[in-house]
Amino acid sequence: MDLPLPLIIWDGSNMTDQDMSNRHGYVQDVAEEDDNFASATDRAYSFRHPTVLAGVVWKNPVGTASGTFNLDACGRFYDVSQLGSVSTKGVSPVPWEGNPVPRSAESAAGTVNAVGLQNPGVDVYLNDELPRLKHLGATVVTNVAGHSDEDYCQVVEKLADSPADMLEINVSCPNVSSGGMAVGSDPHALERLMKKLRPLTDKPMIIKLTPNITDMTEVARAAEANGADALSMINTFVGMRINTQTGKPIIANITGGVSGPAIHPMALAFVYRVRQALPKIPIIGIGGIATVDDALEFLYAGANAVEVGSAALIDPTAPLHIARQLDQELDSRPELAELLKKGQTWPLE
Numbered sequence: 316m317d318l319p320l321p322l323i324i325w326d327g328s329n330m331t332d333q334d335m336s337n338r339h340g341y342v343q344d345v346a347e348e349d350d351n352f353a354s355a356t357d358r359a360y361s362f363r364h365p366t367v368l369a370g371v372v373w374k375n376p377v378g379t380a381s382g383t384f385n386l387d388a389c390g391r392f393y394d395v396s397q398l399g400s401v402s403t404k405g406v407s408p409v410p411w412e413g414n415p416v417p418r419s420a421e422s423a424a425g426t427v428n429a430v431g432l433q434n435p436g437v438d439v440y441l442n443d444e445l446p447r448l449k450h451l452g453a454t455v456v457t458n459v460a461g462h463s464d465e466d467y468c469q470v471v472e473k474l475a476d477s478p479a480d481m482l483e484i485n486v487s488c489p490n491v492s493s494g495g496m497a498v499g500s501d502p503h504a505l506e507r508l509m510k511k512l513r514p515l516t517d518k519p520m521i522i523k524l525t526p527n528i529t530d531m532t533e534v535a536r537a538a539e540a541n542g543a544d545a546l547s548m549i550n551t552f553v554g555m556r557i558n559t560q561t562g563k564p565i566i567a568n569i570t571g572g573v574s575g576p577a578i579h580p581m582a583l584a585f586v587y588r589v590r591q592a593l594p595k596i597p598i599i600g601i602g603g604i605a606t607v608d609d610a611l612e613f614l615y616a617g618a619n620a621v622e623v624g625s626a627a628l629i630d631p632t633a634p635l636h637i638a639r640q641l642d643q644e645l646d647s648r649p650e651l652a653e654l655l656k657k658g659q660t661w662p663l664e
């Protein structure tokens with residue numbers, strides 16, 4: 316399905332109510348008329364090729380990337396339990412308002428956003444989104460945000476007895492003034508944080524890495540050595556756009572994070588390098604996936620699974636479409652399918 320609409324950030328910060336309602340109306344019309352959409356959202360489909368990460372089975376290797384999935388919207392159009400996993404928007408100890416608007420700008424092959432981790436806080440998440448996702452049968456990866464080690468600890472402590480299947484610690488956000496990327500770009504800071512977080516929970520812990528660093532393998536090693544069960548990579552690259560009429564930055568935060576097809580080849584190289592350095596730890600490949608081939612490339616580079624982000628801002632069903640197509644592709648690639656099912660990865664030399 317091809318939605319001829321500009322890339323839109325789900326939190327609606329750059330949209331009017333009319334935009335929102337037009338968009339939902341448009342998607343609803345397509346949902347009713349488009350055979351492709353109907354078959355992609357067919358609730359009876361049974362996936363044949365699971366993957367396993369840190370002991371957690373995903374029914375297929377395709378999840379949503381944090382911040383690009385909206386339960387209220389997607390839950391209306393498809394069965395979210397059909398996704399390999401749902402990675403939620405980052406959750407902080409108290410509600411965060413996020414950055415001032417405008418928070419996003421388009422670029423030639425993607426988007427630049429500085430939403431700033433707007434979210435209602437962990438207590439609301441535990442009482443609202445998480446139970447709804449579990450009720451729908453989703454495999455839930457709860458994304459954890461913090462401005463300090465104490466912030467991360469408070470959230471993880473509260474999630475320890477929750478029904479979340481996995482925790483994804485976001486030490487890679489480029490759009491917050493403290494925490495986030497500052498921790499994820501320093502192996503010592505990450506080690507210090509891991510030593511505090513690891514004793515708080517037995518839940519599988521994924522560390523989400525930043526590409527805004529010269530050698531990601533150092534940070535990846537620090538994560539693994541201090542108890543990370545898996546890595547997800549990559550978060551966005553720092554970028555900006557300028558309005559040439561005014562000579563001013565388009566985004567109020569001045570810089571934001573670049574995502575979308577533009578970053579796919581770089582993300583792939585990061586996954587490949589980290590896999591070569593760390594042969595065992597499960598890796599979730601993220602960055603610019605818009606087609607089944609993009610996803611396959613990550614699996615051949617050494618990822619155990621992938622998450623689809625910005626593509627879902629254009630077509631909310633993109634992760635599901637890609638999951639279905641990948642299931643069919645894996646029928647004709649039994650060797651790769653078998654490795655993923657056993658929690659292993661493709662041995663690219």
Ligand SMILES: Cc1cc2nc3c(=O)[nH]c(=O)nc-3n(C[C@H](O)[C@H](O)[C@H](O)COP(=O)(O)O)c2cc1C
Pocket residue numbers: 324325380381382383403404405426428430432458485488523549550551573574575576578601602603604622623624625626
């Ligand atoms: C609007 C938006 C919000 C995001 N929010 C989060 C977040 O809360 N936590 C996080 O770890 N990553 C967040 N990300 C990063 C994505 O999860 C993903 O790592 C990145 O966009 C690259 O994937 P993509 O090119 O498929 O979009 C966000 C990305 C976008 C575009």
